Amino acid sequence: MRRYLAVALVAACCVLTNAQDFNHYKTLLPQGLVPKDFTELSASKFATEVTNMSAARNKRDRRNKKKFYLESTFSLDEFLTSGNVLFNDDITLYTADVLAEILKPYPELQGKIRVYTVKSAIPNAFTTNNGIIFVNLGLLARLESEAQLAFVLAHEVVHYQKKHVINRYVTNIDIDRSKDYRKLSREAKMFAKSSFSKELEMEADLDGAEIYNKSVYTKDSIQNVFNVLKYADLPLGWVYFNKRYYESGKYIFPDTLVVRKVDPIQAIEDYNDTLYSHPNIRKRREAIAVKFHNAKGGKHFRLAKSIFDKNRKLARFELCRLYLLEHRYLDAILLATSLQEEEPTSVYLKQIIAKALYGLAKDKLNDHFDFKKSEWSGDPQRLGIFFERQSSYEVSVLAIRHLYKCLEEEPNNKEIAVMLNDVIRSLDKDAYDLEKKFLRNASDKEIADLRYPYTQHAFTGFKNNAAFFEILDKQIALADKEDNGNSFRKKKKRAKDKKLLNVDKVVVVNPMYKKIDTRKRQKMRHIESEKVLTQIDQKIWDAAGRLNMKADIINPNNLSSARVNVMQSNSILNDWIDEQMRFEDARVSPIYNEIIALADTYKTDHFVWMGEFTMTRKRRGKGFLIAGAIITPAMAPLFATMVATPKGATLYFALTFNVRTQALELVDVRTMNMRDTKSLLQSNIYYTLFQLKKVKQ
Amino acid sequence: MRIIYTLVLLINVFAATAQVPGYMGKRFTIFADANPTPAFFVMNMNNTVLVNPGGDDARTQKVNRFAFNVRPQVTLEYLIHKRVSLGVSYSMPIVGTTRAYYTSAPSEFDDVDYNTDEYDVVKGQALGLHLKFYDFAGSASVPPIGYYRTINIFVTRTNTYDNKKSTTKQFRDDFIYPAVSFGVGRQSMLAKNLLLKTGVEFGWAFVPTNFLTEVEDDWNVQEYSGYSVHQSLAGYYLFNINIGLGYILF
Numbered sequence: 001m002r003r004y005l006a007v008a009l010v011a012a013c014c015v016l017t018n019a020q021d022f023n024h025y026k027t028l029l030p031q032g033l034v035p036k037d038f039t040e041l042s043a044s045k046f047a048t049e050v051t052n053m054s055a056a057r058n059k060r061d062r063r064n065k066k067k068f069y070l071e072s073t074f075s076l077d078e079f080l081t082s083g084n085v086l087f088n089d090d091i092t093l094y095t096a097d098v099l100a101e102i103l104k105p106y107p108e109l110q111g112k113i114r115v116y117t118v119k120s121a122i123p124n125a126f127t128t129n130n131g132i133i134f135v136n137l138g139l140l141a142r143l144e145s146e147a148q149l150a151f152v153l154a155h156e157v158v159h160y161q162k163k164h165v166i167n168r169y170v171t172n173i174d175i176d177r178s179k180d181y182r183k184l185s186r187e188a189k190m191f192a193k194s195s196f197s198k199e200l201e202m203e204a205d206l207d208g209a210e211i212y213n214k215s216v217y218t219k220d221s222i223q224n225v226f227n228v229l230k231y232a233d234l235p236l237g238w239v240y241f242n243k244r245y246y247e248s249g250k251y252i253f254p255d256t257l258v259v260r261k262v263d264p265i266q267a268i269e270d271y272n273d274t275l276y277s278h279p280n281i282r283k284r285r286e287a288i289a290v291k292f293h294n295a296k297g298g299k300h301f302r303l304a305k306s307i308f309d310k311n312r313k314l315a316r317f318e319l320c321r322l323y324l325l326e327h328r329y330l331d332a333i334l335l336a337t338s339l340q341e342e343e344p345t346s347v348y349l350k351q352i353i354a355k356a357l358y359g360l361a362k363d364k365l366n367d368h369f370d371f372k373k374s375e376w377s378g379d380p381q382r383l384g385i386f387f388e389r390q391s392s393y394e395v396s397v398l399a400i401r402h403l404y405k406c407l408e409e410e411p412n413n414k415e416i417a418v419m420l421n422d423v424i425r426s427l428d429k430d431a432y433d434l435e436k437k438f439l440r441n442a443s444d445k446e447i448a449d450l451r452y453p454y455t456q457h458a459f460t461g462f463k464n465n466a467a468f469f470e471i472l473d474k475q476i477a478l479a480d481k482e483d484n485g486n487s488f489r490k491k492k493k494r495a496k497d498k499k500l501l502n503v504d505k506v507v508v509v510n511p512m513y514k515k516i517d518t519r520k521r522q523k524m525r526h527i528e529s530e531k532v533l534t535q536i537d538q539k540i541w542d543a544a545g546r547l548n549m550k551a552d553i554i555n556p557n558n559l560s561s562a563r564v565n566v567m568q569s570n571s572i573l574n575d576w577i578d579e580q581m582r583f584e585d586a587r588v589s590p591i592y593n594e595i596i597a598l599a600d601t602y603k604t605d606h607f608v609w610m611g612e613f614t615m616t617r618k619r620r621g622k623g624f625l626i627a628g629a630i631i632t633p634a635m636a637p638l639f640a641t642m643v644a645t646p647k648g649a650t651l652y653f654a655l656t657f658n659v660r661t662q663a664l665e666l667v668d669v670r671t672m673n674m675r676d677t678k679s680l681l682q683s684n685i686y687y688t689l690f691q692l693k694k695v696k697q
Numbered sequence: 698m699r700i701i702y703t704l705v706l707l708i709n710v711f712a713a714t715a716q717v718p719g720y721m722g723k724r725f726t727i728f729a730d731a732n733p734t735p736a737f738f739v740m741n742m743n744n745t746v747l748v749n750p751g752g753d754d755a756r757t758q759k760v761n762r763f764a765f766n767v768r769p770q771v772t773l774e775y776l777i778h779k780r781v782s783l784g785v786s787y788s789m790p791i792v793g794t795t796r797a798y799y800t801s802a803p804s805e806f807d808d809v810d811y812n813t814d815e816y817d818v819v820k821g822q823a824l825g826l827h828l829k830f831y832d833f834a835g836s837a838s839v840p841p842i843g844y845y846r847t848i849n850i851f852v853t854r855t856n857t858y859d860n861k862k863s864t865t866k867q868f869r870d871d872f873i874y875p876a877v878s879f880g881v882g883r884q885s886m887l888a889k890n891l892l893l894k895t896g897v898e899f900g901w902a903f904v905p906t907n908f909l910t911e912v913e914d915d916w917n918v919q920e921y922s923g924y925s926v927h928q929s930l931a932g933y934y935l936f937n938i939n940i941g942l943g944y945i946l947f
Contacts, residue, residue, distance in 0.1 A: 546722045635735060638938060650838075672838045679886035680838055683720050687839040690718040 025317050025348035030567040032088035039559045042077040043527045046070055068169045074526040076128050081556030083574025086117040094311045095135055099153050101302055102215045113160055121322045123232040125152050127159040129166050140315035145300040146308040147217035148225040155208035164200045171196050190275055197277040205284055209291040219295035226285045230267045237334035241382040250457040257389045262381040320352045324590035325579050329356040330384050347409055354406045355590045357399035358419045362587045364392035365426050396427040397455045404468050415592040422588055424475040435476050440469055503692040505550040505604035509573045511536050512611030519618050533557040543686035547693045552602050569598055595659045610654035614676035619647045648675025654688040666691055717776045718839055723945040726841055728772035730941030733765040766792055780833035786825035792933045793818055819929050821855030847880040872926055876902040876934045892943035900934035
């Protein structure tokens with residue numbers, strides 16, 4: 001009883017603390033107690049899996065299965081701790097409720113299957129061999145009803161129930177290596193794998209339909225779930241494009257920016273699926289139709305439509321953030337403007353649009369704007385072409401306008417302020433006499449001879465025009481100063497610009513360690529690598545202690561169930577570093593405020609991503625060494641030692657970012673012609689921290 | 698003395714300005730080196746000489762193709778730069794040599810007639826100063842772990858003795874010669890603060906090299922013994938294997 005009360009209390013706290021305000025939306029983060037899936041060591045999970053392994057046909061089958069468990073357990077845990085997986089958040093709890101509903105007739109499966117949400121824009125769901133179903137936000141954002149979610153979950157349950165994941169793995173290895181398939185060409189093998197995979201998917205559809213049929217959900221229109229797959233490649237949005245959305249007063253875009261005719265939406269169901277992992281949509285739809293031929297009735301929503309709508313809205317709000325992080329700015333604008341239909345006053349959505357425009361402006365200014373017309377059919381194509389036809393100057397002006405509007409609403413928003421300053425400075429470097437190209441008051445005389453005359457009216461409709469132009473003039477002055485100083489400074493940069501970082505505290509994020517031994521059948525030494533990772537915290541603390549530094553470590557490999565804050569930080573930091581590493585050009589991160597809040601929490605701006613890869617391999621040329629030992633017996637001990645010891649290579653890296661300035665302040669990368677040892681790793685970690693504390697950078 | 702003052706001054710300057718990590722901030726290492734050196738070019742008791750510049754007379758009686766000389770050495774090193782160590786060493790070289798003695802009192806007009814004692818040893822001390830350069834940028838780790846190259850200067854002071862334990866010098870004056878060597882190798886850390894050093898060393902002892910050019914038959918006993926010492930020292934420093942254990946003190 002006490003346990004139930006505790007769970008209820010935790011759940012209630014989660015609900016209370018996470019009640020979403022869509023006006024000032026806060027990103028979804030893991031909540032509550034960290035589930036065992038995240039805290040248990042992979043080595044321990046692997047041992048359990050091997051103990052419970054089903055009977056194997058032969059020695060090879062057993063070996064393949066064992067390899068599968070090893071690889072899948074460790075890669076799954078890497079995914080779980082990557083920061084991309086949410087637990088105990090509103091959406092995951094809701095999805096788990098739906099799963100519980102469809103599993104009601106299957107008590108043997110209840111408790112064995114868990115569900116988590118993945119921060120990914122791809123409309124997909126997948127299952128692991130140990131019973132974890134992952135549902136992407138991209139899928140949840142596109143579903144039309146709770147019943148559709150139930151059908152997807154039922155399909156995934158079958159994958160677990162029928163052990164499809166391991167069977168697919170073992171069969172694929174069989175196809176690659178077994179004598180039965182030896183004479184097949186590469187294409188034929190791929191066909192064989194695809195055929196087997198399609199069989200499994202079809203079985204999951206059909207058996208999933210059986211599970212679904214026993215639930216309370218509707219049987220009539222469930223085939224519509226395949227429409228989600230059918231249109232999965234199209235951008236998500238439902239409002240028609242109207243350039244008036246971006247206009248006001250005399251700030252009116254030329255009609256030439258808007259295309260009249262767009263490519264019609266075309267989605268083919270009966271495509272050639274020969275080498276696909278799934279049957280084509282038509283085959284799946286037809287197979288399911290047979291199952292639901294006589295079935296009728298049921299509900300689209302178990303409780304209330306509003307609960308589904310709220311969770312889907314959460315997924316869509318979250319998707320806007322993901323689009324910004326992936327620099328899919330047009331997707332973000334389309335979805336955010338669509339969501340504004342329902343939440344017209346949402347500050348969050350306005351900021352999403354302003355941040356997306358900032359990103360587009362930076363893309364245009366850096367010649368990185370990439371619009372693939374073929375991927376944008378239907379009305380959304382107008383939006384894409386609207387921005388494609390605009391110059392970098394026009395988009396930048398639009399971005400400045402939107403950013404400042406957001407700043408007027410939230411004057412203390414650092415992220416928006418930094419973006420505004422950045423885009424003004426970037427534009428100034430690209431445009432001559434920028435400050436003279438805009439009317440400062442609506443009543444001012446129009447400026448003649450402008451290349452884009454309409455843009456002079458862009459900044460006349462603010463609440464306080466003077467305050468805006470104060471910012472504009474200041475940033476232009478700063479940019480001019482930077483420009484003038486550049487040529488002179490480059491020569492003197494080395495000596496003058498080096499400074500002592502004198503960092504007193506760092507946060508080490510998700511350290512990485514991989515050990516590879518090419519001499520072994522199992523080359524990736526997962527268990528040994530994990531052991532090092534569980535001990536790495538102490539090494540970091542030891543090194544920091546010697547330097548009188550403080551170090552906080554966000555290491556998901558050393559988690560206890562109470563440390564949800566580690567997973568929350570990891571989630572934000574993973575999003576941030578992922579964006580920094582994927583995109584080269586410098587721009588303000590769309591989650592700048594989130595990362596600054598973390599820096600304030602940890603009381604440092606310096607975050608370190610570090611890791612090590614170490615490889616052991618066979619020594620080549622042993623014959624020469626043996627010959628040398630025979631010819632010169634006195635050197636035999638030296639040669640014998642060389643013959644007996646393998647060669648090693650190690651790569652250590654540590655990237656230190658100042659998250660407030662987004663500067664990569666220290667790149668510490670070393671390759672070593674030796675195998676890693678405890679002391680070597682310790683020495684490398686110390687040197688990274690040493691440089692942050694004592695060496696001029 | 699002036700050199701020592703200069704060195705102390707240099708170390709102080711380096712220590713004050715260098716940004717040197719060391720191992721967890723520790724930069725001072727003490728090594729105990731065994732340096733088991735194959736007896737390629739130098740004989741010893743129980744050693745064979747594969748290349749024997751001294752001729753057959755210099756060959757020892759017992760043949761052992763795996764013979765090694767062992768040169769005990771203590772080395773102190775201090776990291777003065779992130780990739781450079783300055784070190785001093787004290788070693789006690791012991792190598793075999795051949796001493797000649799007259800069978801009868803020599804007369805001025807007789808041909809030289811003497812026997813040789815093949816079991817004598819050259820013993821003494823060597824004081825060394827070296828710079829060790831770590832391959833920091835290329836393919837190694839943070840010093841003192843990693844690959845290195847050394848440049849050594851030694852001052853050797855030796856004499857010959859009947860055997861290893863004897864303390865009676867055979868020559869009135871010690872042989873004092875400089876030697877230089879160049880070494881390459883690797884230092885790895887076996888356990889916390891415990892270093893293993895392995896490498897090889899090529900060197901040259903600045904002894905008179907008459908024994909390479911002059912005809913042995915013309916040598917008198919004194920010259921024969923002296924040249925033997927020279928060739929022993931030269932051969933000894935020509936090639937060495939360096940193996941040592943080190944501990945990082947502070």
